[in-house]
Amino acid sequence: MTKRIMNSAKQAISKTAIYLGLFSAIITIIGIVGYESIIATPFMRFVIAMTILLLAFFIAFLKCFFSNKVEVQLGNSRIAYIEYGHVFEKAGIVVIPFNKYFDTLVNGRIVNESSMVGRLVKHAYPGNLNELDSAISASLINESYELNEKEKKEGKNKFYPIGTVAKITKGANDYYCLALTKVDRTSNKSVCNIGMLSTALIELLKFINIHSDGADVYMPLLGSGFARLNKEKQTILDFIISILKASDIPFQSKLHIVLLESERELFDLTKHY
16 A cells, blocks of 8 residues: 555656646636735745645545546547456456467466466366367467477467467357467467567457457456566556557457556556546
8 A cells, every 4th residue: 555655646746737737727817816916925825826736736646546447549439448457357358368379278387377368267267178279279260370390398389370369258258369479389488579569459459340349348468477578567558558549440349458456556547648
């Protein structure tokens, strides 16, 4: 809580000027009438000025501290929301980042149990990995792929272009399994870069436009975590928003970028008001 308060206070300092504008009309009216006729002494004028400044800071602080959801206009009637929570608590379409092999074996080497794929297996396919693999294979039946026989030690050997999406359904949710990362088969670690993230986002938007039928789409902060993009999470968030705004791909769905509540201190959502 202390970190959250300090972070909100730091953010509020840069936002105070915005809220000072709320009082500009009052200050203008006072100026027209005449400061001297309303506020007799210089000391009182100083007190009022400081009160206005502190009030603007307080409003900015409250806005930063309680900011749980921000609406971002992407242009062409497209909307994105940045919010805190967890994608597996959402009902609708959930985006899950995979490597380009669509590996699903949760053993700490191929897939980590705390990764998004590991959580998908635990959340929707506990004890039934074959069902998940079959659903992914069926969705990708018409997609082009290549075979990797040289570097393979564990995991699957078919790999697909970055940005390929496998649509699977489990219960009330559709899951868009997105090929986001490459794999170093000598270490079995996923690798991503800015170019790959950009490509994956564009292909995901195309897929959403065709297949989502206007349903809400929820996705984690792509490129963070086990994708090993090696960038600050605020930087990744800003980059994703910039790609979404720059793209001209239409879609009717509301796109939700879901950030972990435990990482709240890493973000400044007020940058996207």
